[in-house]
Amino acid sequence: xTLAFLNLSWPALANGLEFGGIYALMAVGIGLxxxxxxxxxxxxxxxxxxxGFALAFGAQWGLPNWVSILFCFGVVLALSLLMxxxxxxxxxxxxxxxxxxxxxxxxxxxxxxxxxxxxxxxxTAGALAYLNAPWDxxxxxxxxxxxxxxxxxxxxxxALQLLLTRTSLGLHMRAASMDFRTAxxxxxxxxRVIAGAVVVSxxxxxxxxxxxxxxxxxxxxxxxxxxxxxxxxxxxxGGLNRPVPAxxxxxxxxxxxxxxxxxxxxxxxxxxxxxxxxAVIVVLLVRPNGLFTRGAxxxxxx
Amino acid sequence: MxxxxxxxELFVPALLVLGTALVGLEVSSYLxxxxxxxxxxxxxxxxxxxFIGNSGVLSFGHISFVALGAWTAGVLTVPAGQKTAIxxxxxxxxxxxxxxxxxxxxxxxxxxxxxxxVVGLPLMRLSGLAAGIATFAVLEITNNLLTYDxxxxxxxxxxxxxxxxxxxxxxxxxxxxxxxxxxxxRTSRFGRxxxxxxxxxxxxxxxxxxxxxQRLLAFVISGGxxxxxxxIYVHLLPLQAAGLSLNLTFITLxxxxxxxxxxxxGAVVGALAVNGIYSFFSAATNxxxxxxxxxxxxxxxxxxxxxxxxxxxxILRPSGLTGGRELTxxxxxxxxxx
Numbered sequence: 001x002t003l004a005f006l007n008l009s010w011p012a013l014a015n016g017l018e019f020g021g022i023y024a025l026m027a028v029g030i031g032l033x034x035x036x037x038x039x040x041x042x043x044x045x046x047x048x049x050x051x052g053f054a055l056a057f058g059a060q061w062g063l064p065n066w067v068s069i070l071f072c073f074g075v076v077l078a079l080s081l082l083m084x085x086x087x088x089x090x091x092x093x094x095x096x097x098x099x100x101x102x103x104x105x106x107x108x109x110x111x112x113x114x115x116x117x118x119x120x121x122x123x124t125a126g127a128l129a130y131l132n133a134p135w136d137x138x139x140x141x142x143x144x145x146x147x148x149x150x151x152x153x154x155x156x157x158x159a160l161q162l163l164l165t166r167t168s169l170g171l172h173m174r175a176a177s178m179d180f181r182t183a184x185x186x187x188x189x190x191x192r193v194i195a196g197a198v199v200v201s202x203x204x205x206x207x208x209x210x211x212x213x214x215x216x217x218x219x220x221x222x223x224x225x226x227x228x229x230x231x232x233x234x235x236x237x238g239g240l241n242r243p244v245p246a247x248x249x250x251x252x253x254x255x256x257x258x259x260x261x262x263x264x265x266x267x268x269x270x271x272x273x274x275x276x277x278x279a280v281i282v283v284l285l286v287r288p289n290g291l292f293t294r295g296a297x298x299x300x301x302x
Numbered sequence: 303m304x305x306x307x308x309x310x311e312l313f314v315p316a317l318l319v320l321g322t323a324l325v326g327l328e329v330s331s332y333l334x335x336x337x338x339x340x341x342x343x344x345x346x347x348x349x350x351x352x353f354i355g356n357s358g359v360l361s362f363g364h365i366s367f368v369a370l371g372a373w374t375a376g377v378l379t380v381p382a383g384q385k386t387a388i389x390x391x392x393x394x395x396x397x398x399x400x401x402x403x404x405x406x407x408x409x410x411x412x413x414x415x416x417x418x419x420v421v422g423l424p425l426m427r428l429s430g431l432a433a434g435i436a437t438f439a440v441l442e443i444t445n446n447l448l449t450y451d452x453x454x455x456x457x458x459x460x461x462x463x464x465x466x467x468x469x470x471x472x473x474x475x476x477x478x479x480x481x482x483x484x485x486x487x488r489t490s491r492f493g494r495x496x497x498x499x500x501x502x503x504x505x506x507x508x509x510x511x512x513x514x515x516q517r518l519l520a521f522v523i524s525g526g527x528x529x530x531x532x533x534i535y536v537h538l539l540p541l542q543a544a545g546l547s548l549n550l551t552f553i554t555l556x557x558x559x560x561x562x563x564x565x566x567x568g569a570v571v572g573a574l575a576v577n578g579i580y581s582f583f584s585a586a587t588n589x590x591x592x593x594x595x596x597x598x599x600x601x602x603x604x605x606x607x608x609x610x611x612x613x614x615x616x617i618l619r620p621s622g623l624t625g626g627r628e629l630t631x632x633x634x635x636x637x638x639x640x
Contacts, residue, residue, distance in 0.1 A: 038431075040431060040434075040435070087613055087617070090617045091616065091617060094616075094620065095430070096430055096431045096434075097359075097360040097430055097431065097433075097434055098616060098620060100360065100431065100434045101360065101555060101559060101612075101616065102613060102616045102617075104362075104552060104555070105552070105556065105609050105612040105613045105616065106609070106613065108549075108552045108605065108608075108609050109605075109606060109609025109610060109613065112602050112605035112606050112609060113602075113606055115602050115605075116600055116601065116602035116603065116606060229442065232435070233439070236435055270446075270450045271446065271447075271450060273442055273443070273446040274442075274443045274446045274447055277439035277440075277442045277443045277446075278439075278443060280435065280436070280439045281424070281425070281436050281439050281440070284428060284432050284435065284436045284439075285424055285425075285427065285428070285436075288432060
C-alpha cells in the first residue's frame with residue numbers, strides 16, 4: 001500500500017514524521033532558552049553530541065540500555081548547567097550578538113575537545129540499533145524508532161505545555177520571556193527561571209541524542225551538528241519568539257528533510273541546504289517574526 | 303585636519319605586517335608556512351573589521367566572499383591543460399579563460415565585492431541577531447553551492463594545480479593593501495558616518511545618514527578585501543570548500559574579537575596574537591622545545607586553547623586586547639581635547 005497520489009510511501013512518511021518529531025523537540029529546546037535569555041544557542045548541537053558520546057560509553061561499558069540513557073541525560077544536563085554558569089551567566093547583560101559569538105565559541109570548543117578526546121572516528125553507540133527494525137502495521141512496515149520518536153515528541157511537548165500553563169515555574173518562565181525586567185521587579189527569580197529553561201532544554205537535547213543515535217550510531221565530534229543547523233533554520237523560519245511557531249518550524253524542517261532525503265535523487269537533495277537557508281533569509285526579510293506567527297506583535301513568547 | 307595625528311593608526315598595523323613579513327623571510331621554510339598563513343589571515347580579519355568594526359553589525363558570512371575570491375582566482379589560473387583533469391564539470395566559458403597572477407587577484411577582489419553587493423542589497427536592512435543568522439545562512443548557502451556545483455570549480459575536491467605564486471611578499475602586500483584600504487575607509491567621511499550609526503543609530507539617522515547605504519558600502523568594500531584575501535589564499539594552498547566554512551569563520555572571528563573588533567589595530571594585533579598562539583600549539587603537535595623542556599601536545603589542542611581564549615576575552619574584556627583604542631599621537635594641548 002502506498003500513498004500513490006502523493007507519490008509517497010508509508011515508510012518515507014514515517015521517516016518524515018520521525019525527523020519532524022526529533023527536530024521539533026530540539027526547536028523547543030532552543031526556543032525556550034531564547035525566550036528567557038535572548039540567546040540563540042549554537043552550542044545546542046554539542047549538547048546532543050555529548051549525549052551521543054555518553055550513550056556510546058554506556059554501550060562500551062556494557063551498561064543496560066536504561067542506565068546508559070540515564071547516563072546520557074545526566075551528562076547533557078550537567079554540561080548544560082555548566083555552560084550556563086560559566087559562559088551565559090557572565091554574558092547575560094551583553095547584547096544578543098555578543099552572546100551569539102560566545103555560543104559559537106563554546107560550540108567550537110566542545111567540538112574540538114570531543115575530537116581531541118575521542119578521535120576522528122568517534123565511538124559506536126549501537127545498543128539501540130535494534131530499533132531500526134520495523135513493526136508491522138497491517139502490511140505496512142514502519143521502523144520502531146519512527147513510532148517511538150513521534151510518540152515521545154508528542155508526549156514531551158504536551159508535558160511542556162502543562163508545565164508552562166499549569167505550574168508557577170511555567171508562569172514565571174512565560175512572564176520572564178515577555179519582559180524580563182518587569183518580571184524580576186514583580187518577584188520572579190531570574191536564576192530560577194533561567195535554570196528551569198536550561199534544564200528543560202537540556203532534557204530535550206538528551207532525548208534528541210538518544211533518538212538520533214538509533215539511525216546514526218557512529219558518534220563523532222560532528223554528531224548532531226547538521227541537525228542543529230537545520231533546526232536553527234527551522235526555528236527562525238517558524239518564529240524564534242514563541243514556542244508553538246518554533247516547534248512547527250522545527251517540525252516542518254525535519255519533516256521536509258526526512259521525506260525529501262528519502263525521495264529526492266542525490267543530485268537534487270544535496271542542494272536542500274541552500275534552499276533551506278535561502279528560505280531563512282527570505283523569512284528574516286519579509287516576516288521577521290516567523291511564518292507561523294499571527295499579527296505583527298508577538299505578545300507572549302512562551 | 304587630524305589626519306596627521308591619526309597616521310599611527312595606519313603605520314603601526316602596517317609596520318606589524320612588514321615586521322611579520324621580514325621575520326617570515328628569515329625563518330626556515332617549515333616555519334615560513336605559519337607566517338604565510340598569518341599574513342593571509344591578517345588580510346581576512348582586516349576585511350572583517352571594515353564591516354563589523356565600523357558598523358557594529360555581526361557577520362558570519364564573510365568567509366563566503368573569501369571562498370568566492372578563492373574560486374575566482376583558482377579557476378582562472380589553473381593551467382588550461384589541467385583544467386579538465388581537476389574540474390571535469392567546468393562550464394565551457396571557464397574552461398578556456400586564463401589570466402595571470404595579478405589579474406586573477408584583482409578579479410577575486412571584484413567578485414568578492416560583487417558577491418557582497420548581491421548579498422548586502424537585501425541583508426543590510428537587518429541588524430543584531432537577525433543579521434547574525436542571515437549572514438550565517440549566506441555562509442551555508444555559498445558553501446553548499448561551491449561544494450556541489452562542479453561547473454564553477456572542483457566541487458568537493460581540493461584546488462590543486464593553482465600556481466603557487468603566494469610567497470611572503472605577495473601575502474604581505476595583500477595584507478598591506480587591506481590595512482591601507484581599511485584606514486582610508488575609516489578616515490573617510492563614509493567611514494565616519496558608519497561609525498556614527500554604530501554609536502547611535504537614531505542620532506545618525508536624524509543627522510541625515512542613511513544607515514542602510516553606509517552599511518552596504520562597508521559590506522561591499524570588506525567583501526572585496528575578503529575576495530582579495532581568498533585569491534591570495536588559493537595561490538598559497540590547494541584549498542577545499544570544506545576548509546572555507548565554519549572553522550575558518552570561527553577562527554577569524556575569534557581573532558577579531560580577541561584583538562578588539564572596534565579598531566584596525568585590534569584586528570591586526572588579534573590576527574597576529576591568535577595566529578602566534580595557534581601556530582605554536584599546532585607546531586607543538588609534533589613537539590617543540592620551550593626554554594629547555596620538550597613539549598608535545600595532542601592534535602586539536604590549538605583549537606581548544608583558541609576556544610577558551612575567545613570565551614575568556616568575551617567575558618572578561620569584551621572590547622578586546624587593545625581595549626577599543628587606536629594608537630594616536632598625543633594631542634598638543636589638553637584643552638583641545640575638551
